[in-house]
Amino acid sequence: MVKTKKNQILQFPLIEEAKIEETSLFSAHQGYEVPSYIDENLHHDLRYYQQAAIRNYHYALAKKLPPQHVLFNMSTGSGKTDLMAALILYLYKEQGYQNFLFTVNTNSVLMKTRDNLVDQTSEKYLFDKKLVIDGQNIKIKEVDRFVRQPQKNTIYIKLESVQKVSDDLFVLKEGKMGLEDYEKSPVAILADEAHHYSASTKKEKTDENTWESAINKVLRARDDKEQKNILLEFTATVDFDKEVIYEKYRDKVVYRYPLANFMQDGYSKQVKRIETSAKDCEKMLNAVLLSQFRKYRALAEGVKGTFKPVIMFKSPKVAISKETHQLFNDVIASLTADELLKFIQHQQLLDSNDSSALELAYRYYLKNKDRLDMIVREIKHDFDPRNILNANDASGNMLEKGQYEALNTLESPNNLYRVVFAVAKLTEGWDVLNLYDIVRIEKEAKTNRAATMVEAQLIGRGARYYPFELSGKRSFKRRFDDDPSNASLILETLHYHTMNEPQYLKQLRNSLEQMDLPTGKDEKNPPIEIKVKPTFKRTDVYKHGKIYYNETKAVEDSYFDSLKKYGIDHKNDVRRVLYFGTREVGYKDISGETATKELYVERFDARFVKKAIQKLEFYRFSNLKKYLPLLRSMDEFIYGKNWLNADELKLYLTVPIEFSAKDITANEVLQVVVDLLAEYARKISSGYVKQRGTNRFIGYPIKEYLSNYKKRIPQMDTQTLLTPQDINNYDMNDADYDFYVYEKAIVNRLEYSLIERIKGHIAELRQKYGKEVYLVRMDEQMHRGSVKAERLKLHQFGDLTRRDGTLTEVHLQGFQPDFILLLEDENFYFQIFIEPKGMSGERFEKERWKEDLLLYLTDHQAEIEFEDGAGNVKISGVKFFTKDDGQHTVSNLVNTLLKENIH
Numbered sequence: 096m097v098k099t100k101k102n103q104i105l106q107f108p109l110i111e112e113a114k115i116e117e118t119s120l121f122s123a124h125q126g127y128e129v130p131s132y133i134d135e136n137l138h139h140d141l142r143y144y145q146q147a148a149i150r151n152y153h154y155a156l157a158k159k160l161p162p163q164h165v166l167f168n169m170s171t172g173s174g175k176t177d178l179m180a181a182l183i184l185y186l187y188k189e190q191g192y193q194n195f196l197f198t199v200n201t202n203s204v205l206m207k208t209r210d211n212l213v214d215q216t217s218e219k220y221l222f223d224k225k226l227v228i229d230g231q232n233i234k235i236k237e238v239d240r241f242v243r244q245p246q247k248n249t250i251y252i253k254l255e256s257v258q259k260v261s262d263d264l265f266v267l268k269e270g271k272m273g274l275e276d277y278e279k280s281p282v283a284i285l286a287d288e289a290h291h292y293s294a295s296t297k298k299e300k301t302d303e304n305t306w307e308s309a310i311n312k313v314l315r316a317r318d319d320k321e322q323k324n325i326l327l328e329f330t331a332t333v334d335f336d337k338e339v340i341y342e343k344y345r346d347k348v349v350y351r352y353p354l355a356n357f358m359q360d361g362y363s364k365q366v367k368r369i370e371t372s373a374k375d376c377e378k379m380l381n382a383v384l385l386s387q388f389r390k391y392r393a394l395a396e397g398v399k400g401t402f403k404p405v406i407m408f409k410s411p412k413v414a415i416s417k418e419t420h421q422l423f424n425d426v427i428a429s430l431t432a433d434e435l436l437k438f439i440q441h442q443q444l445l446d447s448n449d450s451s452a453l454e455l456a457y458r459y460y461l462k463n464k465d466r467l468d469m470i471v472r473e474i475k476h477d478f479d480p481r482n483i484l485n486a487n488d489a490s491g492n493m494l495e496k497g498q499y500e501a502l503n504t505l506e507s508p509n510n511l512y513r514v515v516f517a518v519a520k521l522t523e524g525w526d527v528l529n530l531y532d533i534v535r536i537e538k539e540a541k542t543n544r545a546a547t548m549v550e551a552q553l554i555g556r557g558a559r560y561y562p563f564e565l566s567g568k569r570s571f572k573r574r575f576d577d578d579p580s581n582a583s584l585i586l587e588t589l590h591y592h593t594m595n596e597p598q599y600l601k602q603l604r605n606s607l608e609q610m611d612l613p614t615g616k617d618e619k620n621p622p623i624e625i626k627v628k629p630t631f632k633r634t635d636v637y638k639h640g641k642i643y644y645n646e647t648k649a650v651e652d653s654y655f656d657s658l659k660k661y662g663i664d665h666k667n668d669v670r671r672v673l674y675f676g677t678r679e680v681g682y683k684d685i686s687g688e689t690a691t692k693e694l695y696v697e698r699f700d701a702r703f704v705k706k707a708i709q710k711l712e713f714y715r716f717s718n719l720k721k722y723l724p725l726l727r728s729m730d731e732f733i734y735g736k737n738w739l740n741a742d743e744l745k746l747y748l749t750v751p752i753e754f755s756a757k758d759i760t761a762n763e764v765l766q767v768v769v770d771l772l773a774e775y776a777r778k779i780s781s782g783y784v785k786q787r788g789t790n791r792f793i794g795y796p797i798k799e800y801l802s803n804y805k806k807r808i809p810q811m812d813t814q815t816l817l818t819p820q821d822i823n824n825y826d827m828n829d830a831d832y833d834f835y836v837y838e839k840a841i842v843n844r845l846e847y848s849l850i851e852r853i854k855g856h857i858a859e860l861r862q863k864y865g866k867e868v869y870l871v872r873m874d875e876q877m878h879r880g881s882v883k884a885e886r887l888k889l890h891q892f893g894d895l896t897r898r899d900g901t902l903t904e905v906h907l908q909g910f911q912p913d914f915i916l917l918l919e920d921e922n923f924y925f926q927i928f929i930e931p932k933g934m935s936g937e938r939f940e941k942e943r944w945k946e947d948l949l950l951y952l953t954d955h956q957a958e959i960e961f962e963d964g965a966g967n968v969k970i971s972g973v974k975f976f977t978k979d980d981g982q983h984t985v986s987n988l989v990n991t992l993l994k995e996n997i998h
Contacts, residue, residue, distance in 0.1 A: 105335055107348040109162070113154045127153060131773045132188060132228045133181045135712045138221050142362070143941065144169075145178050148350040149185060152327075155349050156190070164314060164326040165349040166289065170357040171331040171552070172526070172559040176211045179285050180221040182327060183212075183250060188228055191322070192283045193245045196313070198257045199287040200306070207503055207526065208287070209254055213237040219503075229710045240272050241280060257292065261309035277316040282324045284313060289328035293340060332552065354555055354612050361572040363558040364531075365588045367617035369450045370595040375419060375536055376426050378592050380438060381453055382406050382532045383427070385590065386513070387474060388456035389531055392582050399564040401508040402586075404531040407515045409553065411537055413487045419536045420485055420516045427478045432467035435460070451619045452585055477513050486517040505529060506561070528561040534592040547599070550591075551606040554614070557589050576809075590617060615810040622805035623824060623841065625874075631836045636867055636917060637801070641794030643926055643961070643970055647786045647890050647909075652724040657737035659894070661722075661782030662903060663775055667740065671767050673748045673759065690752040697756065699764055701741035704733055707768040713776040722783040788890025788909070791960045792970060795886060804877045806841045823847070836871050845933045846872075849914065849976050852985045860918065863993055867919035873911055887911055889928065891948055893955055903947035910945050912972070918992065925969045927988065928952065932975035939975075946975050 129146045186192040210217035226233040234249045263271040292307045314326045335341045386404045393402035410416035439457045504510045505527045562571045575583040658665045708714040716729050732738045822843050827835045834857050860868045888909030912928040949972025976984045
């Protein structure tokens with residue numbers, strides 16, 4: 096669901112229904128895992144939201160009336176082409192489609208996608224070089240025209256601009272694909288940048304020869320056939336404010352992943368605006384100085400390889416861009432060390448210059464005044480005219496001049512371009528990752544919505560994260576969000592240099608908000624020092640107390656002797672929900688709305704297990720042996736008592752009450768087993784770890800580990816879907832907060848809500864435990880990157896059995912719960928871990944292992960040992976604290992503490 100400007104709640108039924116089915120006890124969608132053959136055949140691992148998109152599409156196809164036409168509304172940079180590659184495999188395997196038409200409105204996107212989907216020699220090819228499904232080698236062939244008799248084990252992809260598809264349909268030409276070609280064999284259309292395909296809908300009239308009508312003709316070409324053509328649209332921008340657009344798509348939107356979520360999840364750069372009244376030549380030089388400073392910072396941080404930040408100078412017209420290009424060349428050519436020093440000193444004196452990033456750069460250059468001659472030489476070298484790319488060929492032949500390849504390989508170490516001059520033609524299809532500065536060059540500020548929306552879209556594209564390698568690790572997510580050093584943040588921040596004109600900035604912010612793009616002005620934002628309260632330092636708890644975390648130990652191969660050790664609760668009686676495939680039976684027919692029963696499947700035996708194993712690449716013995724080191728043969732895995740124990744398995748399926756055993760086909764039984772083993776494969780691969788937690792807890796002196804630290808408050812001035820989670824600085828010096836050990840709390844709203852709820856119970860807790868009741872915020876910034884930080888983590892231990900008897904998944908990585916409640920009476924010292932969790936749905940489930948660990952601490956206190964021999968310490972945890980204490984976490988905790996001493 097999404098809100099429009101009028102604050103109207105817009106409903107998207109497919110998304111809402113899928114959410115319901117995720118939690119429905121009798122839904123086959125509940126617990127559905129993305130098939131393993133998808134991950135096994137893609138170059139990149141799918142992220143959680145891409146998997147969620149496939150799950151939703153799987154649900155949509157399983158409905159009684161599966162939609163022919165769906166829309167994936169996903170943020171720029173979120174990997175829509177990766178998702179397309181995954182869906183090609185899914186539709187080929189599950190639905191039998193061999194013909195795929197990819198269409199888009201620009202040649203640049205078309206050529207990029209050719210690299211992604213069909214050119215195996217390209218660095219950006221998304222499939223594995225060897226594509227294998229069910230043990231069969233699959234070929235991918237690019238075609239101009241779909242073949243009459245498709246070959247077995249072959250996927251055919253036709254890449255064509257929507258203009259060309261339209262021309263071929265409406266202007267009959269020999270040798271081109273006409274409507275009859277789309278009638279012969281089923282075609283799956285993958286339509287990128289789909290917001291361009293609604294011209295007729297927007298005009299509210301039927302036009303015969305539009306792109307939209309062309310796409311619809313292809314879609315409807317096989318409506319009289321059993322297997323129809325289907326359309327999957329992909330776009331980041333849909334104008335749901337327009338009622339006709341909303342009505343067109345309301346029942347077709349299968350998944351949404353807004354830009355705000357993408358940025359919140361850390362998959363993008365941060366975005367900051369540098370608003371200035373400076374002249375163009377000054378803006379240019381500032382951008383160069385900032386870009387070079389990024390390069391020097393990357394070197395100082397130890398970033399491996401070539402770190403080459405790129406600047407884009409954005410103009411509204413080709414003439415202005417060419418004029419600016421010449422001006423830039425003149426500025427660089429005439430630069431001297433003396434002139435640079437004067438420029439920096441002058442910029443520092445300007446009241447209007449309050450950019451935090453630029454101030455950092457200025458300080459660096461002033462600190463290295465004696466090296467300015469060398470720095471200027473490096474600037475002249477790096478920004479030589481040969482390293483400047485002008486993408487403004489007015490003739491439209493940019494691609495023929497070889498600039499396409501240069502534009503799309505800017506991250507390559509062999510590509511020396513540092514500057515791109517461009518107009519609007521790069522706002523779609525350009526996925527350069529090392530773009531760090533966009534400089535707006537314009538003679539006057541255009542305040543109309545269309546102009547600022549184009550800018551906002553460009554900023555969204557530039558925000559894509561650059562996965563540089565640091566400390567031997569390449570990250571695809573931000574790692575410096577909470578780092579108090581601006582110098583580190585600058586490696587993960589895109590700066591948009593723009594003019595300081597109030598009306599224009601207001602409209603720009605409106606456009607950014609409409610895109611759900613969280614941004615802020617790049618102002619000086621020094622980190623705030625968070626100090627331990629002097630009053631707490633005077634307490635015995637601070638002076639002599641400890642905080643306890645369990646230690647880890649190496650795991651010998653002999654440990655991995657059964658499926659249980661991988662968090663798999665494998666029982667002889669296998670109970671599953673029947674998967675219906677393409678039957679005319681939707682998920683709602685096997686939900687709580689319809690009576691169901693459980694059937695024993697007599698025909699099930701070990702042959703189904705062996706056949707399912709053959710279908711899953713993971714279970715090749717050479718691969719399986721990597722995770723099951725004690726395994727001696729596949730027969731042992733299939734028949735062994737500690738493994739699948741196939742001869743003893745009994746299968747029970749939940750089906751609608753009118754079903755009988757003869758209604759269940761062998762293929763459906765096989766699919767149930769394949770799905771079960773796919774789940775096991777994921778748990779086996781994540782559960783094989785060489786270190787894990789123990790029940791031995793180490794006490795770390797509080798006075799050494801609770802210390803002053805610094806943290807910065809994110810400054811965003813655009814209101815997005817994520818605004819309710821914004822972070823603020825709360826003063827904790829008031830007497831009502833004397834239980835909180837720090838003078839300040841820089842927390843989000845959910846965390847502050849936890850502090851407030853605990854505050855409401857402090858008086859009654861102190862009445863029972865005395866004054867020694869304290870709440871500690873365990874912020875990652877306290878010991879960021881240090882050995883101390885690694886020590887202060889909880890790790891799984893024991894058999895990880897949940898309270899309901901099921902097993903949690905195994906996770907090697909420890910985690911640091913955000914809060915610890917400390918209490919002490921004359922008999923015991925209590926340490927209670929509390930973790931706020933604002934997410935819900937699938938992401939909540941993926942984090943559930945953390946809650947399982949916290950509850951395991953409480954249920955197994957008697958098994959906990961202490962290296963210091965402490966006999967009076969009680970360690971426990973509670974359920975996640977959620978919005979409005981939805982799980983009654985605090986209320987239940989307080990009731991337990993008041994009733995007894997958790998003996």
